[in-house]
């Protein structure tokens with residue numbers, strides 16, 4: 186085989202699910218309830234069942250889901266929200282949109298997840314400075330693996346901070362034998378097309394076990410409306426999930442577990458066959474990843490860039506998540522207190538994400554591994 190190997194293969198998935206997708210979309214076209222139609226309710230029931238939460242509220246994106254969970258806690262000026270520096274910008278931008286201050290926390294080098302030690306230090310720093318009041322933590326399940334939820338929960342209860350779970354990348358993963366969906370007050374999901382459960386456009390959801398919060402999120406997603414349509418109880422958003430997206434997601438949810446198993450099989454294959462120079466993502470103990478991303482790291486930037494170039498020459502797609510931690514991005518530099526976060530700062534030089542998706546054939550997997558092994562031989566470090 187000579188490539189190309191796509192990073193994601195949505196056309197292949199679409200061919201596989203064509204009939205189910207068509208049937209679902211045709212039903213929506215037949216009833217024409219494009220806003221909060223029956224598929225939205227059905228999807229909410231299915232998501233709640235799948236995640237094991239009391240409620241699921243389907244919304245317009247993972248970003249809006251995060252924004253609403255913070256709005257519901259009245260997060261605003263004078264408050265600090267702790268979050269990992271090594272994540273997608275959406276996790277932090279919602280904090281600033283509400284006038285609060287994001288406090289960036291370092292990560293663990295092998296799992297890429299938030300460092301509890303760094304969180305404690307950052308919390309004490311904020312308390313000592315006394316400029317803003319610690320209010321919340323957003324935990325992120327980076328690349329599909331669970332964050333250290335037990336430790337995050339312990340710290341949140343010791344300090345009285347609200348804990349929100351950004352599961353944009355990890356829906357379908359499990360932590361200590363339970364599907365992610367109730368490790369925090371609210372769990373936010375993204376259905377961006379490249380996510381393990383992805384729609385054909387933007388979409389998201391909030392999972393919660395709290396009845397009052399669920400009602401509040403429903404109100405916030407529809408302009409703050411109360412029991413009646415034109416009863417405006419609060420300032421809200423237009424953040425509903427389209428019925429058509431719900432229909433697509435229902436068709437995909439039917440095969441979601443099979444697809445997760447295929448992602449897991451690809452991860453195991455890479456784990457078993459990549460050469461030693463390529464450091465595999467360390468699995469979080471007693472947990473199962475959704476494998477949104479299979480991210481390896483190399484010992485130095487030169488090796489990472491060289492491997493990436495070799496993959497490109499062999500028509501194998503790869504990606505760098507994330508080239509820079511958020512506090513080093515131009516948009517955030519004025520909101521960071523200057524504290525060094527060494528792991529998050531170094532990681533952008535070492536990481537490389539390899540193709541992983543349910544339609545990656547065995548031949549393609551073997552081609553990726555062989556190409557990397559040949560590259561490693563060239564570096565003289567093959568086992």
Ligand SMILES: Cc1ncc(COP(=O)(O)O)c(C=O)c1O
Pocket residue numbers: 246247248249272273275276325351353354374375376377387388389
């Ligand atoms: C960690 C994380 N949080 C939040 C989001 C935002 O999700 P969305 O793109 O659906 O707004 C994303 C996804 O893109 C993400 O990866």
